Structure formats: C-alpha cells, structure tokens
Amino acid sequence: MKMIACTEGRSDRVEAFSLEMINAARSIAAAGDEVVAFFAGQAAKAAASSFGAADRLIAADAAGSDLIPAEAYARLLRDTIAAEQPDLVLVPYSANGLDVAADIAARTGWPLLSYVNEIKRDGESLNVVAQMYGGKVLAECVVKLPAVLMVNPGAFEEAMPGPVDAAKVQQFDAMPAIESSRVKMVAIDVPDYADVDLTTAERIVCVGRGIGDEASIDIARDLATILGAEIAGSRPVVDNGWLPKLRQVGKSGQKVKPKLYLALGVSGAPEHLEGMSHADLIIAVNTDPKAPIFNVAHYGATCDLFDLVASLSDRLQASPGR
Template sequence: MKIIACAEARADRIEPVSFEMIEAARSLAGDGDEVIVFFAGKPAADAAVAFGAADRLVAAHSDEAELVPAESYARILREVIAAEDAALVLVPYSASGLDIAAEVAARKGWPLVAYVNAVTHDADGIRATAQMYGGKLLAECQVTLPAVLMVNPGAFAEAVPAALAANKVREIDASGHVRNGKVKLVAVELPDPADVDLATAERIVCVGRGVGDAGNIDPVRNLAALLNAEIAGSRPVVDSGWLPRARQVGKSGRKVKPKLYFALGVSGAPEHLEGMAQAGVIVAVNTDANAPIFNVAHYGVTCDLSELVETLTEKLQAASG
C-alpha cells in the first residue's frame, strides 16, 4: 500500500504540521508499504532536506507564486495519486486542507473522514477516531480503502527532519496549474509578532471565553507574571479586543509548544487544540466537565476560574516572599 502524506508551506518555510502527517502515515505503514510526501510550494529544495522520515518525496513547485493555491494543489495531488496508485491520503486540517481534502475525495469518489484524532490500520481497512460537535463527541469510523483522512494538527508527534537521497525525490513544475487555475494568489500577509513570540515561550497562561469579560484579564496577567509566563488568548478573546492578535493561540494564531500551558476558561475547539495540543504539561480549568480541552489536558479542574486565579496568585505570592 502507498500512503501519501500531504505537506504544506507558508511563504518561505515548511509548516510543522507537515511532519505530523509523515508521522501519522508512518504509524499506519506496514512491511512493504510506502510513505510518500506530497509537497507543493516554493521552497522545494528545503523539502528535500527535511522529509527524510518518508520513503519518497514528490515536490511540486512554481516560481510564479509564493504559495500554491488549494485549487491547484488539489489538482496536482489527484494526478500524483493516480500516478502512484495510492490507497490512502492524509491531509492536515488547515485552511487549505479543508478545501483540498473535500475536493480530492469528491472527485475521486473516495470516503472522507475529517477531524481525525487517531487512526489504526487492520485487515478490514482503516479505523479512525474523529471529533464531532467541536470535540465534545468522538466518533469511531470504519473506512474501506482507498480513502482520504483529514487529520487534526497536534494529534501526532512530528517526524524528525532528515535529508532524502536525490533518487528519492521527484520534482513537478506546477507553474501551468497555478497560471491556469481559477484561484489566484494576491498577497501573503504574515502575522506581526509585535512584542511577543509565543512560539518560544516556555510557559503560557491562555484565557478563553470563560474568563467572562475584559475586566478579568488583569488578574490572569498578574498570575502569568508570577509564573514567569506569557499571557495568551483564544480567538473569541482576541476577537473581542481583550488581547492583541499577536497573543492568539490556535489555527488562525500561533502554534505553541511550551513546557507548561494553562488553559483558563478555554473550551478546546479543534481550531484551538491545533495550536497547543503538543505542550509539555497542559492544565485546564473549565466549569464544563465535558469541554473538549479535557481530552488533551494532563490535569483538569472544574471550578470557578476567578476563585482559582485568586487563590493560586496568593499562594505564589506567599511562596515568593
């Protein structure tokens, strides 16, 4: 069986989720199976020296665009699937992946399972565990091959970057697909990290909608200072203007891997989990015992957020003298 792991790039760098797709594919590959990375983007040379955890790389590149739009990516991917006679395709749950996975599955007539958290391979095909209702329910899905799986970032560890031998790399000129596609890249706008880089923070205290209102942010900020941590927020908090966008964690914000991550009043929607599920230790505080954040938390508390912040702040102040 041939398994295609889809990789992504943003501007001049490979997205970390690409390595997670390789690890997911490798976990399914048995003796005699082959893991093939499909990459479409400008830094094709970077892909060749990074994806050594796979058996082969098919790299599509275009010098005419910084990014290959999802429409063109999906079209080239379908051609690669046919040429390789692949039986399973893993696509990351991302802004592009939402378009790519659906189009490929529909045009190939293959089953698609989205929001996948775990997957195993047996004689009957693929058994996938997928999130439903924002992660509050988990569905066990039995899927026959060939199939497409859209995998949640953070569900798998990242494969170790390594170089591939030149004879294991096949390059495709994607310029024609990009030029003739209906979707045109207008510009690439990267987030401004401003005065903080959450990606390098060792401790993060993140607040979600459960914080209540902007007036409750300051006590959390004080707690973060005592922990020598950066304060961050989920998308609803940032959209409300309570914290700047540079401090947003999640799919549309920053992906972080701190040693310690406090999730205060964060429900744990898939978009947020994508940004923090690989943290070393996750402590979740939420009054909803069924909140999806508890599926990834190492420690969980169902209590009043304000009371916990106040008590913990007092304990840390007393300990510090």
C-alpha cells in the same frame, strides 16, 4: 498499501505539521507498504532535506509563488493520485486542507473522514477516531479503503527530519497549475510578532471565552505576572477585541510549545489545540468536564476559574520559592 501524506509550505519553509502527516502514515505502514510524501510549495528543497521518513517525495515546485491556493494544490494532488493510485490519502486539517480533502473525495468518490485523531489498521480497512461537535464527541469509525482522511495537526508526533534519497525525489514545476488557477493570490498579510513572540515564551496563561469579559482578563494577567508568563487568548477572545491578535494561540494565531500552558476558560476547539497541544505541561480549568481541552491536558480542574486563580495567586505570592 500505498499512502500519500500531503504536506504544505509557505514561502521558503515547510509547515511543521508536514512531518506529522508523514508520521501518521508511517504509524500504520506494514512491511512492503510505501509512504509517499506529496509537497507543493516554494520550499521544495527544504522538503527534500526534511522528509526522509517517507519512502519517496513528489514535490511540485512553486518557485514563483509564496503560497499555493487550494484550487491549484488540489489539481496537482489529483494528478499525483491518478499516477500513483494510492490506497489512502492523508490531508492536514489546515486552511488549504479543508478545501483539498473535500475536492479529492468528491472527484474520486472515496469516503472522507475529517478531524481525525487516531488511525489503526485492521486488515483491508482502518479503525479511525475522529472529533465531532468541536471535539466534545470522539467517534470511532471503520473506514474502507481507498479513502481520504483529514488529520488534526497535533494528533501525531512529528517524524524525525532527515534528507530524502535524491533518487527517491520526483520534482516538477507547479507554476503552470498556479497560473491557470481561477483563484489568484493577491498578498500575504503576516502580523509583526516582534513585540509579542509567544513561540519563545516558557510560560503562558491563556484565557478563553469562559473569562466572561475584557475586564475579567486582569485577574489572569495578574497571575501571569506572578508566574513570569505571557498572557494569551483563544480566537473568541481576540475576535471580541479583548486581546490583540498578536496574543492569539491557535491555527490562525501563534503555535506555541512552552514549558507551562495554563488554559483558563478555554474549551479547546481543534483550531486552538493545533496551536498548543505540544506544550510540556498543560493545565486546564473549565467548568465543563467534557471540554475538549481536557483531552490534551496533563492536569485539569472543573471549577470556577476565578476562585482557582485568586487562590493560586495568593499561594504563589505567599511562597518565596515559587
């Protein structure tokens, strides 16, 4: 079986989930199978130096573009699929991947399964576990090959980084496809994280929609101060204006890996889990026992977060050796 693991880059770096896509393919590869990493972006050299877990690398080098629009990426990937004739294409659940996976499935006629958490091989088909209804339901599906799977970042560990054998790297110019695309990149607007860099925080207290309102965040902020932690929020909290964008964790915010991640009233949508699921210790508090956050939490409590936070704050303040 031949598998194409799609990877992505922005500016001069590769996205961290790229190594996860390669590992996802490698996890079901048997003897004689081939894992081909497909990369499109400005960081083709970085991909060649990192994707050694793949058997080969096909790199569409976009030296003149910081970001490749989904339309151009899909076109480049379609050409690669036509040349390689793979049995399986793994696409990351990303801003680009949402469009790319659907494009490839529609044009090839292959089945597409999205929000994939687990993949197991079963002869000529795959047993796949995927999320539904924002992660509240896990569906077990049998997928016949060839197929396209859109994999949730964080569902697989990263493959060990290392260089690809130079003889196994095929590189070509992506700029003609980008320049002929109907979608043009105008600008990239990246927030300045100088004042609040959650990626370096060892402890984070994150509040979700369950906190209720902006004023109620103060109780979580007080707990964060006691713990020596940074306060953060899920996207609904930031969209409501209760916390600034710089404190958002998730796909469209910051991706963090603290030693402690305390989630208060966070339901755990796939976009949020992508940004924090690799934390060393995750403690979740939510009144909904079926909240997806509990699928990644090491410890959980289904109780009123205000009662728990008040009690925990009192205990911590009374304990001199915290």
